[in-house]
Amino acid sequence: MPELPEVEIVSRQLRENIPRGTRITEIEFLTPALRTVVDKATIQRLVGEPLEAISRRAKYILFHTRRGILLSHLGMTGTWRFDDGPLIKHDHLRIYFAAGPSCVGGKGAKGAKAATCTLIYNDPRRFGQVALLDLDHQRFADLGPEPLGPDFSGASFYEDCRRSKATIKAVLMNPTVVVGVGNIYASEVLFRSHVRPGRRANRVSKKESALIVDSVRKVLSEAIAAGGSSIRNFRGLDSAQGHFQKRHRVYGREGEPCPTCAEPIRRTVLAGRGSFWCGHCQK
Missing domain, CATH: 1.10.8.50 (Helicase, Ruva Protein; domain 3)
Structure with missing residues (x-):
């Protein structure tokens, strides 16, 4: 199971490749459930919203928008990748972003930059989780401090x-x-x-x-x-x-x-x- 270093690495890579303000243009669900049932209708609220930040808390990756926070937990075998090619086995979710000048994107016809960049979640064992949190959520209220932060002494x-x-x-x-x-x-x-x-x-x-x-x-x-x-x-x-x-x-x-x-x-x-x-x- 990915631990804090692995989740921190993915979180940093996402921040480096999806700039703040990049707009979510489409969310495509390829499976009805991971560890829990995916609330598709609620998560679709994020379509059209610009990303305000990508962060990590504990082993969770958080995509922040004005209409909520998309939470991702990698479970035991979850991975994110940029890929505008064909789907592969165990792909469960695709998020399309408007490909600005700094956003990683696929290649269109004759090598032209695609209009969107595509982020795909893959999870063979389906122990991961994707959910939408309200901005005033208390999901992490009972968690301890971050191990690399000043509150852990x-x-x-x-x-x-x-x-x-x-x-x-x-x-x-x-x-x-x-x-x-x-x-x-x-x-x-x-x-x-x-x-x-x-x-x-x-x-x-x-x-x-x-x-x-x-x-x-x-x-x-x-x-x-x-x-x-x-x-x-x-x-x-x-x-x-x-x-x-x-x-x-x-x-x-x-x-x-x-x-x-x-x-x-x-x-x-x-x-x-x-x-x-x-x-x-x-x-």
Whole structure:
């Protein structure tokens, strides 16, 4: 499942290629439902509207207009791409934009720039989501802070840990504590922080909490710079794979030598998710 770095990359690529003010000219629905039923009539309100912004909150991509916010969640296998060619298997939604001088677009006859640029959502497993939010929505009211923002601190994370009887990995992946840290990056963060994923969160010290927050920032920033982690399906808007999976120190490396001490990397299942860690380096 795409985690925060992967969603941030797609969000940035969309902003770079669809300028503010670009008008939505048509929305074409190719399937009745993804994870939930797509409210086609409501989303059609956006046709004719100019984009005011494209942003990200947690693992959601948000297309802002004056008449509402189009929300996109990639689920496990969702991708967006620019493509004015034939549809392919698992395409579920097409959004047409007026192709201004800066907007990426297809090519018309004899290579002339097309009048529209076409953005397509593809999702083989259909666990993604597309919905329209009102401008005064409270969809994210219960979410925690952004991990790369100023509100996520060692002090606040320590207080969340102190009040919890869950494992430190569960707290790190809890979106009411901090958003966007999924299974892959939680393993990498805890390895760099020298904290065992199965340790109870209320046994993590202030110093360790600060180190975990610092590691979150470093790991996620490095992953964004490397184009994300392409474990199975993730592709950017340009269909390029990420490269951060080549830098994973523990995730997916069960039985391989720890890059620090050479002990074999272990794998433990916590809350139904595989956790990778070093028994010597992480306590």
